[in-house]
Amino acid sequence: MSALLRMSNIHKSFAELTVLEDVSLALAPGEIISLLGPSGCGKSTLLRIAAGLDTHFHGAMERNPLLDFGTGSGIGVVFQEPRLMPWLSVAENIGFADGRRADERWVRQLLRDVGLEGRGDALPKQLSGGMAQRVAIARGLYGRPQVLLLDEPFSAVDAFTRMKLQDLVIKLAAQYEISVLLVTHDLDEAVYLSDRVIILGGRPSRIVAELDVPLAQPRDRRAAELALLKGEALTALYQQPR
Template sequence: MSILLNVKVEEKWFGASKVLEDVEFSLVERQVLALLGPSGCGKSTLLRIAAGLDDDFRGQVRRGDAIDARRQAPISYVFQEPRLMPWLTVAENIGFLDSGRQPDRAWVQDLIDAVGLTGFEQALPKQLSGGMAQRAAIARGLYSRPQVLLLDEPFSAVDAFTRMALQQLVLDLIGRYGISILLVTHDIDEALYLGDEVIVLGARPGRVCARLDVALAHPRARGDAVLGELKERALAELHGAHAL
């Protein structure tokens, strides 16, 4: 598989506090790579570095030859909260990247259908549930036709049932659009259910304490014994790194 992104962080500091140390990973085509760890271990900082939003670190971020530089935005970012423009409709929010010019209405509609918001094209954000708003945010992240979608704990603010539905949505979108996902989460079950590879980070400064290969095809059964064994290993690694 071709590498899309390689991230190597030797050190990252915030003032006098070291946040990350000796973290390296690569993301390949059609892969879900999950960064798992406790709050404050530097997961979101890693995502910002991967996105090119933070270059104040020692190390490097390389885009692989498989990245198509001709794309409007080959790497797209979805935040923890939807961050929709309250005065714009769902369709307008999704096509916001083309603000000031004519958005691709057919592509906007395709994305609306893909994330399950058909019929809500003209709805304002205040008319949406939390899960629906996050679906719109994911569709907006896909508008630029990215190869890589960065997800920063995007389901942390929704209830358990909505969370599972959104997890399935992510898997459906990978199959539909052939994208790769770099996911930040502190939920072990989520990381293992979605991830092809899970990188476990210890407490600050965040260091790699385990790399878990989830050798299960999708769709996966949430109660699969393999996932249970990997969860036990992840918990043991986090305890050993004093992250729990």
């Protein structure tokens, strides 16, 4: 299997409610995929399945054996809210998975990477929303994942901070050769960041559209090609069966 993650014909129900129907998706090495769709369509549910946090579904979820080699934990996850432990310092939050045995040099490097050098001793309450989200990204990278799953990670910050965080994710994904699956509501974000945009829709949700974004990084947010692709994504979202 050349993909790092491959979900095939996923069907997912909660009791009587079928949320996902026949969803197939493969994440290639180095690829950034955005997952778009209306609220409640099952984006977080699909991300939890990709993360291995939910195993109650029909269909197949394959992890490339490569993810289980080396020192890495394979998959890192960043949620919508930073979910930091308020009683732990920033550095302790980042190395939380290893507790007292955390690799301090790696934590310091990650602090530098996310622009929080020297802030390791701060407590979460001393951080702004954007800083807290950067700590959450650093924590997601701590296990040296090859795949990063992001569930609307920038939705609680202002537009300017959001753009900076988007650029940070693009930079870190390239630097550490990480593939990214990003759930978002934001069409601009989807076309700016990703190689492929996947749109879920219908009840239960299926994949209703898939757009390639064949533009090299770094991209110009004002590029006409991005506006065109955004138009196509909008059309796909509006044409959904309701």
